[in-house]
């Protein structure tokens with residue numbers, strides 16, 4: 001990644017990186033997704049390509065560049081097979097902190113193992129929207145044309161990814177077709193070590209997952225990246241997740257009033 005990319009990322013809140021992973025890597029990950037679906041096993045319960053992806057050199061290189069030399073931790077990974085008829089997902093962002101004005105960076109890698117070809121669903125991104133201080137689903141029910149100048153990403157080679165500042169507003173707009181070619185999707189996320197973050201709460205076995213990732217880590221750096229030291233305690237996590245969406249509009253309002261007062 002060159003300097004220009006970094007500047008573009010800071011301005012627009014996302015970057016498209018084509019063909020980051022080889023076809024073999026993609027096929028292996030796709031086979032693992034198929035196995036998860038067939039057996040009901042969750043990802044990251046085995047030492048496999050999903051586990052390796054978290055500290056894959058190509059991913060860490062992008063993290064190093066975009067995190068600006070600040071250390072970071074793995075936050076979560078989801079993987080899925082999207083099929084014909086998959087529903088749209090409204091405008092949202094995936095930034096986890098109610099912190100204002102978003103001085104701690106969180107990154108999401110949206111990885112399209114089988115690429116994007118205009119079928120099943122396309123990714124829409126609003127350039128520059130990471131600077132808005134809004135609740136994650138504030139615009140979830142708005143039309144796709146609610147934002148002017150959104151970027152449509154619907155053609156990507158297999159193994160491509162879109163790395164976004166997690167506060168950047170994006171959505172998935174359903175498209176027809178795709179009966180014979182599912183959309184294999186991985187969502188992988190990291191946060192800067194500069195503060196404590198809400199712990200991933202999508203799985204009850206998450207503590208075990210992190211412990212195993214640490215055991216399986218290929219080296220000290222990988223072990224650091226999966227370390228469980230940047231997250232709230234379970235109790236703080238509970239209160240934080242309940243308060244987060246109340247805090248954001250309040251803080252934004254206070255800031256706005258404050259600014260208006262001194263204008």
Ligand SMILES: O=C(O)CCC(=O)C(=O)O
Nearest residue numbers: 094122123171172185187
């Ligand atoms: O399916 C996609 O392309 C994006 C999905 C997404 O934004 C999400 O899962 O948070």
Ligand SMILES: [Fe+2]
Nearest residue numbers: 092093094170
């Ligand atoms: Fe998202």
